[in-house]
Amino acid sequence: MSEYHDPANITNPEHGEHHIVTPKTYSLVFVSLLIGTAITVGAAYIDLGIFNPVVALAIACTKAVIVILFFMHVFFQSKLIKMTVAAGFFTFLVLIIMTLSDYMSRAWGLW
Amino acid sequence: MSATNSTILNLPDQKTATLPKRNYINAEDGLLSWLFTGDHKRIGMLYLISITFFFFIGGAFAGLIRLELLTPQPDLVASDTYNKLFSMHGIIMVFLFLVPSVPATIGNFLIPIMIGAKDLAFPKINLLSWYLYWIGGLFTLTAMVLGGVDTGWTFTTPLSTHYLNTHVVTAGLGVFIIGFSSIFTGLNFIVTIHRMRAPGMTWFRMPLFVWSNYAASILMVLGTPVLAITLVLVVLERTIGIGVFDPTKGGDPLLFQHLFWFYSHPAVYIMILPGMGVISEVISTFSRKRVFGYTAVAFSSVAIALFGFFVWAHHMFIMGVSNYSALVFSLLTMLVAVPSAIKTFNWAFTLQKGSITFETPMLYAFGFLGLFTIGGMTGVFLGALGMDIHLTETYFIVAHFHFVMVGGMLMAFLAGVHFWWPKMTGRMYPESLSKLAAVTTFIGFNLTFLPQFILGYLGMPRRYHSYPPEFQVLNVLSTAGATVLGVGYMLPLLYLAWSLKYGEIAGNNPWQATGLEWQIQSPPLTENFIEVPIMDHEAYDYEWLAHKTEQEVTTVG
Amino acid sequence: MHISPVLWQFLVKWLNASALFPREASTIAPYTDALYFFLLLITVVGLIVVGTLIFGFALRYRKERHPVAVPIEGSTLLEATWTIIPLALFLIVFVWGALLYFRIYTPPVNSMNIYVVGKQWMWKAEHPGGQHEINALHVPTGRPIQLTMISQDVFHSFSIPDFRVKREVIPGRYSTVWFQATTPGTYHIFCTQYCGTNHSAMIGEVTVLSPDDYEKWTRESTSGMSLAQNGERLFASMGCNACHSGAATARGPNLAGVYGSRLKLTSGSEVLVNEAYLRDAILNPSQHITAGYAPIMPTYQGQISEDGLIDLVEYIKGLQTNYRVQQTLTTSESNQAAPTTPGAVKP
C-alpha cells in the first residue's frame, strides 16, 4: 500500500527518463541509413538465389530498427513504450503466420 | 422507496434531497457547450443518445425482417429490399451499436472516475471520436436513404465488389470512418488506464469493468485497422478495379475473408468483453461480495483478448481453408472458450455466501448469465469442425450470435445503464416497471431465438427471404417473441426518459457500492473529484465501505 | 374455450406439417447427430449446473435469509476445477469434431463424381453420363457420391441439411463434398452463402432413387452425349489435339493416363494431377509446364465456360489411350476444320 503520492509514476517501470538525442547521433543514423540503401540497391543486382529477398528484408529491418530506436527515441523510452512497439509487430506476425498457415498447407494453389 | 429487507437501495430522504447544485450536466448551458465539450461524462451521454438512436433504427429493420419471415412466401417486401433490410440491420447493429455500446457510453463515463482521474487522457480525441462516429453514421444513413446496401454486414467479395449495384462504397466508407472512432476510443482508454490512475490505484485494485474495457481496447486498437485497409481495398476494387480480391484477375477472394475476420472475430470480443465487465460490477454489488477470484476474472479478460487474435479462421471452415489450418484454428477456438467458462463460474460463485438482493441490474445480470451460457456453449458447437459444417450459415449461427450479442451484450448494457443511471443523472428509474422490462426482455428474447436453434439444425439458411413451409411454425414463434422483445426494449426508453425529470433523487451511493464512482456526488462534478483520491483499499472491499459509512455517521452525528 | 373446427383442423395440419428435426438421409447424418446430441448434453448439463448454482445461491443467500455477506477471496482449487473440466470437454469436442470433419470432407476413392456449377441464382448439376439438371440432383442410394463444385461468379454454398453436408462453392476453384444417401425421397438443396438478390431462390431438390430407379432415370434423361464426349469434341475444336497428340514428337505432353499421376514440372516441384490441377493447367498453362516441354501453350482464360472446362477435365480424366486423339486429329486436318481459337498453334 503506497501512502505517498507519485503523480507521474516516477517509480513506475512505465516511466522513462526524458532524454535529448544529439544531432551527432542523428547524423550517424542518417549516414548509416544512406549506406543501408546503397547496399540494398547493390545487393539486388547480385544473384543470391533465395537469399535476395532475405538480404533485402534484413537490411530493411535493420534500417527500420535504427529509425525506431534513435529517430523515434525508443532506445531512451520506458519499458512500456518498448512493449507497445513489440506488441504491434507481434500482432502483425500473428496475422502473417496464422494466415500463411492456411495458404502454405492448402492442397490447392501454387504452393 | 425506503430500504426494506429485500433491497439494499439507500436513497436520501426525498423531501429534503436535491440534486447537487453544481454538476457536469449544468456546469455549462446550451447545445454548443455539449457539442464542443471535452468532458468524458458529457461525451458518454452524447454517445448514449446516439447509440440509442441507431439501436432503434437497427431494431426497426429487425422488426421488418421478422415480419417478413412470418410467412414462408416472399410477400411483405421484395427480395432486394429484404436483403437491404438485413444488411442495414447488421451494419448498424454491429458497427453503430454493439461496438461502441458499453465502452463509448458507460466506459467513457466511468473509466476515468473508476481509476480516480479527472478525465480521459485525450479529451479532444474523445470528442473527435464521437464526431467520427456520427460522420460514419451519416455515411451509413446516406447509403440507406439513397437506396440501401445489400452486401450483408460482411461485405463478402466478389459479391460486394462486382455483383451489386447498391451503395457499397458509401456504406464501406461509413464503416471505415466508424472504425477510426472506435480506434480512438480504445487508444484513449489504454493511455488513460496506463497513465492516469490515482495514487494507490494499482492494476489489481482496479474494478473488473476497467480490466475488461482495457482488454477490449487492445482489440480495438490492433484489430480495427485491418478492417480499415480491407474496406479500402474493397472500395478501390469497386471504383477503379484493382485486383487484390478478384478471382478473375488472379486475386484470392479468401484473402478478403482472412483479413475481414482478422478484425471481425476480435470484434465480437470487443462487443462482449465490456459487457462482462458490467456483469462483474453488478453481481458483486448486489451480493455484497468481492468478485470470486478477482485475479482469474481479470486475467481471463486479457486471455480472451490475446487468444481472440488466433481464432478468426473458424468463420471459414467450409470456405476452403486448408484442413490442417482448420484443425489449428478449431483447437484454438476451444481454448478461447475456456476463459469465458471460468468467468461464468466465477460469477456464479460470487453469489455464494453473499447477501443477495434482486434489483433490476441484478435481474439483467442473471439473464446475462443464462443467455451467455447458452450463447457460449453453442459457440463450441460451431467451433467443432464437423459440427460446423452442418450448422454454419444457418439460423443456428444467427441464434448463436444473437444469444451472445443481444442476450449477452445488450442485457449487460441494460444492466449497466440501470446500474449507473442514478450516477449519470442523479435520479432513480422506476423500480417495478424496470423489473417488468427485464423480465419481458428475457422472455421475449428466448421466445425469439430459441426456435432459431431448431430452425438452424433443420437447415434453414440465414439471410433467406422465403423458406419452405415446414419451417413456418418456428418462424411464427420467433416473430411473436420479437414482438415481446420490442416491447421489452421500448419500456426502458420510455421510463428512463420519464425518470430524467420525475425519478427519485438517488444520492451519492444508492446501491452501497464500493467503486470510486459511488463515493462522489451524482451526477458528478465536471472535474469528477474535488481532490485527487487516494486508493487505500482493494476493489470491492465492502468492509471498507461499511467502516467508512460508520465513520461518517459518527463524524456527522 | 371454443375453437372453430376449421381453424382447429388448420392448426393441426399446420403443426403436423412442421418439422422439428431434420431427417437422417445419409450415412454421415447419424455421425453428425451423435456429436450434436453429445454437445446438447453438455450444454444442458452446463446450463443446469450454472442455473442450479445461481438459483441455489440466490435463494439460499438472499438478503432476508443471509443478511451479512461473508467475504471470500476465491479458491484456486475450485477455479482449477472449472478450468480443467470445460477444457477437457472442449478438447473431446475438438477431437470428435475434427474426426467428423475429415469424414465429411474426405471422399471415398470409389465414389461417383457429379459436377455442380453454381451461378447467380441456380445450381446446375452435370452427371458424367451427360445428364444436366437445373436446381435438381438425382442420386442413387447406397453409392458414395462426390460433388465437384465450382462457382461462375460469387461465393455460393451447397447445402443438403438432411444429409448434414455443406460446402462453399468458390469462384475459380473446385471444392468437393461427398455423401452416400440412404433413404429414397426428395430433400432440400439450399444455397447458404448470401449471394445477391435472389439468394433465397437459389434452392433445389435432391431426389434420391433406388439404384434401379436411378438406372432408369439415367437412361431416360440422357442428352445423348456424355461429359467426356462433349469434352472430346471441345478438345478437337479447340485444337488441343494438335500438341497433345501423344506422339513422341508432340509439343505438348501426353495426356493419356495423366490423371492421378504425379507430374514433374519445370519449376522442379511435383504435383498430383487431379481435377483442380487439370482445370488450372488449362487456364494458367505457363505456371504448370511439365518438365521437358516448352512454355508455348496459350491460356484459355475467358474462352471456355466452366461447363466446357468440366467437359474437358472429364475427358482428360478418362483418357486412357491416344488412339482417338490421333483419329480426331486426322479427321480435323482432312476436313480443314482449323482451330479458330486465337493463339492456338496450328501444326
Place this chain on the structure above:
Amino acid sequence: MDNTIVATHHDTAAEDHHAALPQHRHHFETPEQQREAGTFGMWLFLLTEIMFFGGLFFAYLLYRNWYHDAFVVASNQLSIPLGATNTAVLIGSGFFMALGVWAAEVRKKGLLVLFLILTTLLGLVFLGVKYFEYKEKWEKHHIPGEHFDISEFVNPPINPKTGRPTEQPLPPDVAQKTQVFFSLYFAMTGMHALHMIIGIGLLIWLIRRSQRGDFSAGYVAPIENFGLYWHFVDIVWLFLFPLLYLINRHPGS
C-alpha cells in the same frame, strides 16, 4: 460529498523542475505525465498504422509467392534511380525532422522552423517524384482497371543496342498477373503517399505555430509526436522500396 477517500495530498508537481506551461492540461497532474501520455498515445496510434499497412504487406507476400515471375517483370518496370532517390530523399526528410525535434528540445526557434521547412520540402520532392512515376504508369496503361494493358509484358520492346527484348517476354496468362502487382503497388504506395500528404498538411500547420514560438519554450510534444508519425511513414517506405522495386534485378535469372 464525502471525502474520506479523497484525502488530501500535497501536490509536489508545482515544485517539479518543469515550469508550469500554458499548454498544460488541467486533467494531468504534471507536464511529465501529460508528455508521456502523449507519446504513449502516439505509439498506440502507430500500432494501428502497423496493422493498417500489415494487411497490405500480407497481401503482397502472398501474391509475390504465387505470381513470382509476373512480379519480377512488373517490378522491373519501376525505375531504380527514381526509387533510390526517393528513399534517400525520405531518409533526409526524416533526418531533418529528427533535427527539428532536437531544435525544439534545446529551444532554438530559428533552427526548428528551418528544419521543419526542409522536412516539408523533401517531402514535397518525394511526392513530386512519385507523381512522375505514376504519370509514366498512366501513359503505359499500367494502372489496374479497365485500361490495364499487358501487351508490353507479352511483347517487350526491343532494345535497339542489343537487338534483343529488354525483358523476358511473359506468356499471356502470367502477364495478366502483373495486374495484381500493380494493384498492390498502387494500393501500397498510394496509401503511403496519402500519409505523406496528411503529414505535409500537419507540417505546414506546425511550421506556422513554430514561427509563433509555440514550441521553443519547453513544450515540444506536438513536434515530438509528429516526428514519430513522420518517421513511421519513412519506415513504411524503407520496406516498400526493396519489396516493390528490387524483387529481382539481376539479369539472366
